[in-house]
Amino acid sequence: MTFATARRYAFLALAALFLGAANPATARSDLTLAMVLEPPHLDPTAGAAGAIDEIVYANIFEGLTRIGANGEAQPALAKNWDISPDRKTYTFHLHQGVKFHDGAAFDANDVKFSLDRARAPDSTNAQKGLFEAIDQVEVIDPATVKVTLKHPSGDFLYSLGWGDAVIVGRTSAATNKEKPIGTGPFKFQNWAKGSQVALARSSDYWGAKPALDKATFRFIPDPAAASAALLAGDIQAFPSFPAPESVPQFQADPRFKVEIGTTEGETILSENNARPPFDNPKVREAIAHAIDRKAVIDGAMFGFGTQIGSFFPPHHPAYVDLTGERKYDPELAKKLLAEAGYLDGFKTTLKLPPPVYARRGGEIIAAQLRSVGIEAQIILVEWAQWLEQVFKSRDYDLTIISHTEPNDLNIFARDDYYFNYRNPAFKTLIAEISATPDGEKRNALYGEAQKTLSAGAPVAFLMQFPKIGIWDAKLEGLWKNYPIPANDLTAVKWAE
CATH class of the missing domain: 3.10.105.10 (Dipeptide-binding Protein; Domain 3)
Structure with missing residues (x-):
């Protein structure tokens, strides 16, 4: 190589270095994670399968309250509430400006519709017992709902945080099994039966925007295939890993984080x-x-x-x-x-x-x-x-x-x-x-x-x-424990 050629390569390398510094690589914003079971459908208010919530809970659908990573009931679509002295009346104050993924506006009428639908005699909700204490649901105004109970219920706010109690739209509830439409930070994109469900970030989300642009849930029931998919990088996370015999292998591999939870x-x-x-x-x-x-x-x-x-x-x-x-x-x-x-x-x-x-x-x-x-x-x-x-x-x-x-x-x-x-x-x-x-x-x-x-x-x-979670070591925000069967992606991001 001549001196002139070497100097040209050195110049090109230096230029590339400066260009790279001026245009840093875009942070990764997609995630492919895996589950053992494919859900029978995607409506958490009409089925008992935990696999439904593993995809849609806190991602597509939201309730008045939600269950947090430590198992506590937190505000969700209800920003706060008042409880009467006899603990039989709950007045929920709702977030305003919330929309469903089909563009329909969310308000107190959707809350009444959802709770009345869940507790109706012909309801197909797998957890109708959650709503047994409800006597009446009243719309006070578009941003306020009053729920009167037959008797005090110590678990009421917690019960409203279950996937079975999420709020659904009056015009879209009937088709949620195949095309789920909620108010969450991610919207349903497509479902390749037998393979995967894809979600995309909702640009109109009312709350804090998630870091991920896209999340794909793949279905891998075979333990050996689960290990192989992680090792090959085909998936970046298996929050409930089905091959406990392979845990030591991943614990010894610095590319992965292994979290043993409850x-x-x-x-x-x-x-x-x-x-x-x-x-x-x-x-x-x-x-x-x-x-x-x-x-x-x-x-x-x-x-x-x-x-x-x-x-x-x-x-x-x-x-x-x-x-x-x-x-x-x-x-x-x-x-x-x-x-x-x-x-x-x-x-x-x-x-x-x-x-x-x-x-x-x-x-x-x-x-x-x-x-x-x-x-x-x-x-x-x-x-x-x-x-x-x-x-x-x-x-x-x-x-x-x-x-x-x-x-x-x-x-x-x-x-x-x-x-x-x-x-x-x-x-x-x-x-x-x-x-x-x-x-x-x-x-x-x-x-x-x-x-x-x-x-x-x-x-x-x-x-x-147990919850055996294995994911890419650079991934942050996935739950260590499962206080509810859910893969909440709202705080998940890639480390910079």
Whole structure:
């Protein structure tokens, strides 16, 4: 290379350096993250699947309140509220200038429409119990709504923060399953069935603008594929990673951040209490003693997860450790089965949805049940089948599922819930909890409710599901914990 040529290259390199300094690279503003399950649709007010909220909660749809990263109820579409001395009347003051993504203006009439729709006799809302306390919803003016309760409800503001309680538009509610239209910072862009859902930032958003321009949710149920997609950079985040066996590999890789957090997901072996032999309490007790929870957690989740003895999260201040009430004891399980009239055991079926904890855990539990004389035939079902057959039609014997909704102890008080569990004493406790505003008294009642469930053994309580989050080390703002099944993108950004 001649001196003149070298000087020319040096000049070009120096010019490029100055141009780069004058025109810095645009910060990254897109994100592709992954989920295990594809939702059946995208309307959180018309379905029980947590996968719906994982996409739309706080991103597309908003409620009067919202659940924050630490599990607290915060203002959302309602900027503040007044509560009457008897705690039966809530007056909500709404943000003004808010629009739905189709351009329709949001006001108090949408709040009344949404709450009345959710609690109507023909409502398809999966959590109608959230609205049971509401007596009347009144529009005072376009920016003010008054909600009168039948009785005080200590959880009311928290309940309004669930995905099932988001505010929907009067003209767009009917089509939200396929084309969700909310007031959130992101608007729905497209849904490639079987592959992904894409969101784009809403330019008309009323609140603080998110840093991301675009977010794509990909569906990757296979654990090996999940690891491969992260390592290849095809996705930048898997907030609820399905391959716990691969966690050490990512912890050792500086390109990634690994966050082990908590969820509200009580993972259980559900039993159809209306079907023989599960209508017999001794049979249910036997099953509870036939299961080695630690073996399930170690085998299915590689040690990630916390044993539970009732339907309550260990991180809650009202938690009571009841794991000792149903210790692993195969001989006691056999004795209880004999007392119930099943000396030689019985045959049953175990329907398992796609998540790894269910499929892997199901194999382990089936073997444990077999050792006490219960032959459980494993039937693998897809997510849509599970929702239709098990959750909706209650056509099952046994199944494994993680209930990820927050503060949902009351589902065991619902006569029409898929457990088919009936316990008047428990229903009374739940009613007392709902009507008790004092925190200390409520926690004491929560403790009694946990003990009542443990004694009745309506299901076999397995573990509190962990949140294993893995994402690009330069990504900030994703939740470590899951106080609600949601991937809130409002504060997510790439580090500069």
